[in-house]
Amino acid sequence: MALSKILPASQEQYVGARNIIINGNMAVAQRGTLTGQGGSANEYAAVDRYQLVLSGAKTPRITSSQQSTTVGEFSSQLKLDCTTLQSSVSAADLFAVRQRIEGQNLQHLQYGTSSAKTLSATFTITSPKSGIHCLQLHNRDANYSYVREFTVDTANTAQRISVTFPGYTASALDNDTESSLELSWPLLAGSNWQGSKDGWNSGNYFATSNQQNLLDNTSNDFLITGIQLEVGDVATPFEHESVAETLRKCQRYFYRIGGDFETAATGTNAGRFASGVMISATASVLMRPNPVTMRDAPNVTFDDAVSAYTLMTSRTTNAVTAVGDNQSTASTTAFGLTSGVTSNDGDGAVLRSTRGTSTISISAEL
Numbered sequence: 001m002a003l004s005k006i007l008p009a010s011q012e013q014y015v016g017a018r019n020i021i022i023n024g025n026m027a028v029a030q031r032g033t034l035t036g037q038g039g040s041a042n043e044y045a046a047v048d049r050y051q052l053v054l055s056g057a058k059t060p061r062i063t064s065s066q067q068s069t070t071v072g073e074f075s076s077q078l079k080l081d082c083t084t085l086q087s088s089v090s091a092a093d094l095f096a097v098r099q100r101i102e103g104q105n106l107q108h109l110q111y112g113t114s115s116a117k118t119l120s121a122t123f124t125i126t127s128p129k130s131g132i133h134c135l136q137l138h139n140r141d142a143n144y145s146y147v148r149e150f151t152v153d154t155a156n157t158a159q160r161i162s163v164t165f166p167g168y169t170a171s172a173l174d175n176d177t178e179s180s181l182e183l184s185w186p187l188l189a190g191s192n193w194q195g196s197k198d199g200w201n202s203g204n205y206f207a208t209s210n211q212q213n214l215l216d217n218t219s220n221d222f223l224i225t226g227i228q229l230e231v232g233d234v235a236t237p238f239e240h241e242s243v244a245e246t247l248r249k250c251q252r253y254f255y256r257i258g259g260d261f262e263t264a265a266t267g268t269n270a271g272r273f274a275s276g277v278m279i280s281a282t283a284s285v286l287m288r289p290n291p292v293t294m295r296d297a298p299n300v301t302f303d304d305a306v307s308a309y310t311l312m313t314s315r316t317t318n319a320v321t322a323v324g325d326n327q328s329t330a331s332t333t334a335f336g337l338t339s340g341v342t343s344n345d346g347d348g349a350v351l352r353s354t355r356g357t358s359t360i361s362i363s364a365e366l
Contacts, residue, residue: 056093103180116167
C-alpha cells in the first residue's frame with residue numbers, strides 16, 4: 001500500500017484552502033442523531049455532508065451520530081453504531097459512507113490531461129476490527145474507481161491513516177454543480193462491488209475481496225474524523241477552520257430551521273419560519289432567504305406532521321392542510337401552503353409551528 005508522509009504542523013508553507021472535503025472534522029451535525037438508518041439507498045448521516053450508500057438486501061441498521069469524544073486534535077467524530085447486524089454478505093450487498101464533491105470545485109485537479117494531480121487522503125478511523133480495510137475514490141463522470149487497501153492495527157483504537165490516489169488522465173471532470181468525485185469507506189461490500197486495488201478500474205468498485213464485514217455484530221461501532229483530501233503525494237497537517245466557516249459550506253447543501261429560531265418561547269405558535277402573502281382565501285406563498293446560495297433550488301421537507309404548522313394572518317390562525325410546489329431558487333426558499341384560514345388576497349401571512357420542537361429541512365444535497 002502506498003502511504004503518504006505526514007508533515008509536522010511547523011511547516012507553515014502549507015497554508016490556504018487545501019482540503020477538498022467539507023466538514024472533515026465532523027464539527028457540524030444539523031440533522032442530529034438519526035436512528036434506524038439503513039433502509040434507504042442514499043440517506044444522509046447525522047454529520048453534515050456524509051451519505052450512507054446501500055444496495056442489495058439492506059439488512060443492517062445503524063444509528064448515526066456526532067460523537068463528542070476527543071481524538072488527538074479532533075473533538076468530534078462521525079459514529080455509526082450497528083443496531084441490526086448482517087452476518088453474511090451476498091454479492092449485491094453494499095453498505096458504505098461517502099462524501100460527494102462538486103465538479104466545479106475539482107477543476108484544479110486537471111483530470112483528463114497528462115498533468116492530472118495526485119491526491120492524498122488522510123483520516124482518523126476507529127474500526128471494530130483489525131486488519132485490511134478499503135477506501136474508494138470514484139470518478140463519477142467517467143465511472144472509474146480506484147480502491148486502496150489500508151490496515152487497522154488494533155480494533156476499537158483510533159488510528160491515523162493516509163493513502164494516495166494518482167490522477168485520472170483519460171477524461172476531464174465535468175465543470176458543474178453535480179457530483180464528480182466520491183470518497184467512500186465501505187463497511188461491507190459483496191462481490192459485485194469488489195475490484196482490484198491500486199489502479200483505475202472501469203465501474204463503481206468500493207472494495208477488494210479483502211474487505212471485512214464491519215456490521216456483523218450489534219456491538220460494532222465505526223468512527224471517523226479528521227478527513228482531508230488534498231493535492232499532492234505528501235499529506236499535510238489537517239486544515240482547521242472556524243465552525244462558522246464549516247457551517248456556511250454545509251448550508252450550501254442543507255440547513256434546518258427550527259420553530260424556535262426567532263424566539264425562546266415554547267408552546268402554541270412558538271416559532272416563525274417564513275412570511276408572505278395570501279393569494280386566495282386559503283392559499284398563500286411565503287418566502288425566506290437562504291443563509292447562503294445553495295447548490296440548486298432546494299427541496300423542502302416538513303419534519304413534523306403538516307398539522308403541526310399553522311398559517312397566521314391578521315384575521316385568524318389555522319393549521320396548514322397541504323404543502324404545494326414551493327418554487328424555490330438557490331437564494332430563496334418559498335412555501336406554497338393551503339390552510340383553513342379565511343382571508344383576503346394580498347393579506348400578510350406568517351408560517352408558524354404549534355410546538356417549539358417542529359423543524360423544516362431545506363435540502364439541495366448532491
